[in-house]
Each structure stands twice: as C-alpha cells, then as structure tokens.
Amino acid sequence: MSRVMYCTGDALIAMGHQVEYLFSEHWQVSNSIYMRRLAVPLQIPALIYSLAQKGKHYDIVEIHEPLAAPYCFNRKINQNLPPVVVFSHGLEKRNQLTELAYRRQKYLPVSLPLRFLRITVLQAMYALQHSDHVICLNSEDAAYLQQIGVAKNRITQADNGVESQFLLAGKALAQANLSRLGILFLGTWVLRKGILDLVPAISQVMQRHPALQFTIAGCGFDTDTILADFTEDIRSRIQVIPKLSSNEELIEIYRQHSILVLPSYFEGQPLTMLEAAAMGLAIVTTNICGMADFIENGINGFTVPVGNFEALAEYLDRLVSDEKLARSFGETARQKVQAYTWENAAYKIVSAYKKTIKADTNCFD
Template sequence: MKAVLFANTDWYLYNFRRALALALCRAGYDVLLISPPGPYGDKLRAMGLRWEPLPMERRSLNPLREMALLWHLVRLLRRERPMLVHGFTIKCAVYGSLAARLAGVPARVNAVAGMGYVFTSSQMKARLLRPVVRGLLRLALGGRGARLILQNADDVELFQRAGLVEPAHIRLIRGSGVDCGQFAEVSRTASSDGRLRVLLASRLLWDKGVAEYVAAIRQLRAQDRAIHALLAGTPDPGNPAAVPESTIRDWVDEGLVTWLGHVDDMVGLLGSVDVMVLPSYREGLPRTLVEAAACGLPLITTDVPGCREVVSDGIDGLLVPMGDSEALAEAIRRLQDNPEFARALGDAARMKARAQFDERIIIRRTLDVYAELCSPATASAEPAI
C-alpha cells in the first residue's frame, strides 16, 4: 500500500513528520515524501526515505504557475498510484486533495495545524483571499474518502461552524507528536551567573508574539531584573508576517535578547534554559511547548487556541492574554520569584506531555485514520472531478 505525504517545506517533513514516515514504512507502507526543494530532502533520503522535490512556491499567486503545480501533482499521483495522500498545512491540503481527486486516489487525509496567514491576518491581501480559500477548502476537503485532522478543539468548532467539512469526517489529533523519552533525558545545567534564562523558540513571525516578548524583556530590564532572554529561530521568508532580520539585529544591539538563529539541537538548548515562553496569537498545537514540557520546563503562553491545549493555567504552566506584554512580564517575574512553584509547573508539564503528546500516541491515532479509509470496504476510488 502506498502513501504520499505532502508538505510545503522539506524542513517540515524532516522535523515534524519523519517519525510518521518511518512508522508507515515499518507498517508495510510504500512511502513517498514530496515538498518544494531544500536541504532537508537529502537528510530524509539518508534515513532511507523516498523524497521528491516539487516546483512549488509558497507565496505564489500567479494563476499559471499554480495551475502548473496542480497539473504536476496530478501527473505525479497518476504515475505513483497511491492509496492515500496526506497533506499538511492549508495550501498542501487544497492542492493535494484536488490533485488526488483528479487522479482518482481513493483516500485523502489533511492535517491543518491552525488556520494560517489567510485566516488570521487582518491585511487586505489576506481578507481578499479568504473567500477564495474557503471555497477551495470546501471542494478539496469534501467527499466520503476524505478525513480532516485538526490539532485543537477550537479549530474543530471553527471548521464545523464554517461548514468547511462534514463534522463526521473531522478527527482531533493533538499535534505531530514528540519523542518524550528523548527530551526526558535532558541534562539541565544551572545558570552560571544567577540570571533567569528565558527562551522563545519559533519561526520569527509577528503573530508568534515576538514583539510582546521583547517588550516584556524591556520592562523587566527597566526593573533591574536579572534576566537572560534568548530568541531561537529565523524569519520565514515565505510568510508575510515574518519579522525583518534588521529588526531582530536592532534588538540584539540594544542588548535585549541573544539571538541564536536556527537551532537543530533542541534537546541541548532546552537543557540550558529555565523557562519557555510562547506569546502566540493562535496555534494548531505548538511543538516547542510540548518539547519544553517533556523536559520539565515551566511554560508561559497565551490563552489562545492551540496554546491552551498544552497549558492549563496554574497547573502545568501560566496563561496570559494575547498581546499583553505587561502580563507576560508579570508571569516571568512570578516564576523568577518562586522557583518552587516554577519547578512544580514543570513537573506537571512533563507528566502531561507523556500522557497526551508522545509521538507514539499521535502516530497510532494517525494510522487509525488511515485504516478508516484504506480498509477494503472504503478503499474504492471516488469519481475524479
């Protein structure tokens, strides 16, 4: 049985879905990974996985280029003749599902981690694209051979209310999974200078709350708080909400943050900090919070969809209002002033990560969705559109 996994970057496939791909291979699937070209394709191949690059530009709005991409996908799927196509993110969900229907692929699974730029941005371009994307989603996600995987209960309610997909075809699977055993082995090092080490690790987008994080650190520094603020990640040039690199370097020059850039060794990084912060505006289910939780770090995040799936306020972390840098600064102060409370939050976060977000749980539930669609009773191909 063949499955195609389709993402908008090879980085995403490598970092978030390689464990799923390897599990599928062990379960007897013939797996093909597809994405735009990038350096992680060779890493996937080095693991024994089959990966193929696509002529896809994430920010493209050129109708001819987009039609060419769709036709490329149709020809690829007709050549490969998979039983199932699994798309990740909204663009891949739309294009992958449309191509699968045109190619007569029996089963389509789509995992949408949050609503993406088109639905979360207030920019004019996003508002103009919204009804178009909404219509394409209805077309792409429909049909008896389709399932939609969402990562949090808020998105489930949103998709149901918008009528984008049949409620019976929605499955809730919280995140892409984390190897909690690997992160539980983190060797935590003490601060050499007594400062509280706070980390924000994410793509450097405005809607990740990067500005609020920097503003909170500025407030804490004005109060002579001993804080070492770390920023890990890079701007995403394919996203209109990317923070300009010049702005990040200004913050570094001001002495507010230490910018680490892209970090491959998250285990080592999380072992070198005391608190994880993510003041995001909305998430599917944030992997960095789960990784930090698996390490036993106390978490501070916003009371928004996705983030509150990971953190219950005062139990395994702290929730603050979205866009409120003062509340974020107060939460950091609270953990700095009460190390025992911070330790208790971290211990509870570790237990929750193991019970709910371990990759073995996520992969097993994903395979259950595949089995729904690929059993002999349901594997007959739908008519091509």
C-alpha cells in the same frame, strides 16, 4: 512541518506501514514562493496518476491543507485516485481571521488580500470541504471544521509528539535538580509569534531583574536585526541564535533555561511547547489553539489573552521571582507530556487512514 512528517512517518514505518514522501524535488516550478503556491498543487494529482500508471499504488494520499485542492477536485472526477487525507498544521482560514483581528487590535495596516482574498485560503477551504478526511492538531480547529460543514466523522484531532531524546534529557535534568534561570523564546521572529507583545513584556521583566538572561533562538535573523527591537540597556543580556541544526543543540538550549515564552496569536500545536515541557521548562503562552489544549492555566503553566503584553509581563515576572513555582509548573508539564509520543500520534493517524479507506470501499459496495 517537515519534522512532524518525518517523525510520524518513522513511527508508521515502525508499525509496519510503507511510507513515501513527495517533496520539492518532484515539482518543476520556479523558486518564486508565489509561483510555487500556484503550480505545486496543480502538479500533485498528475504526479500521483503517473506513478499509478507505473504500478505505484497508494492506499492513502496525505496532503498538506493549502496544497490539496486540485487533488480533491481531480478525485471527484477520477475515483481511481487514492482517497485523500488533508493534514492541517493550523487552519489557513483561522490563521487569516486571527491575523486580521490581531492587526486591528494593534492598529496595524491591513492589506486587501488579508481582508478579502488569499489564494492559499481559497485552496485550503475547498480541500477541507471536499477531502475524504481531515486531520487537525487542536480543538479550536476541530470545532471550526464542523462550523464550515465538515462532518464530525471526517475529522480526527491528533497531537504532535516529542522525540525520546527530549523525554530522556528532561528526566535526567529533573533528577539532577539543578538551579537554572533564564527565559527562552524559540521560533521565527515574525508577527504571528507575538513579537509585538514579547518585546515590551520581556523588556519590563529584564529591567526588574538585572541578572536575568533572555535567549531568542531559531529566529531566522542576525543578532543586530533582533537587538534593534530592544533598548540598549538590556541588549547585552540577550543571546540571539539565528539557526538551530540538531536535537542536541536544541536540548542544550532548553537545559540552560527555566521558562519558555510563546505569545503567538495563532498556531497548530507547536513542537516547541511540547519539547520545552519535556525538558521541564515553565511555559507562558497564549490561551488559544494547541497551547490551550495542553497548558492548564496555573497548573502546568500560564496562559494569557492574545495581545495582552501586560499579563505576559506579569506572569513572566512571577515565574522569575518564584523559582519554586517555575519548577512546579515545569515538572507538572513534564509529567503530562510523557503521553505525547510520536507512536501515539501515529496510532491516531493510522485510525484516520483506516476509517478513510473503509469509507471509500463502502462507496463501491
């Protein structure tokens, strides 16, 4: 999320706008995640108001969805607070509903908070319904916002972007026309990323293709913890990279692989997918959220139903067996992603800001 903020912020600054970030150093709270979820949202309106008292005026305040409720409430009381745009990187309520459905599909335990109450979901729902404007990242989220009563003219569906480094590296790689074979999973090793489907699907494909290499990068866990989920006969062909620290490192990892697998049950619009497309990887992912908006099944990648590891294994096997098909998908995705720049993303965000400011001004006409 912070990468998205900085990349869009840089593009906005290049367009002549002034952007300031308020991050964790501004909040006086404990290190407890639970306490931060409760305390940080309450401090935001007070901080903005105190800055205004010191002469710091903002035309727009953009707040991440789960943190915005207290500010939205305070703005209804104090119209002098700047209008607020809520930015959702994946609607909290839809995340809850999809996790609940996925757990039931997989016969996993369901906690009471997941079934009935989550503080972040309650905060998010209030913010979405009482903000001046909402920016989301996929068509399913945009449709859901209208279902819960957010007016269409208060919704902007934006896209994430790809940094020029990836676009240039992908172009050079396409021109080099090098042969490469390997499957990459890039993301945290958590349930939402579809690891329960990934493990059996990858295991089947690797057993069918004895030379196939598989990389798990940016997973957040050590090698032994990750490899424990796989059978011993394929562990030697699995590379685990717990943390990534630079775009150069990311680009090198993409360069070594031909296929990206992303079987998440919920996302906003994953940067991983767009970066992999920029690097010419064939993508196998689920037919939901921002993945479904970008991947046209059978044209620039494959999409599978959530939780269907058999289909995931089948499509991965097809791409591993058919290098020409994988190259074709990768090149088609690479061509499509050229339009997904941070500059284009910033234009949509600025349009949402201007619409919000205009609507706020008209309230006082």
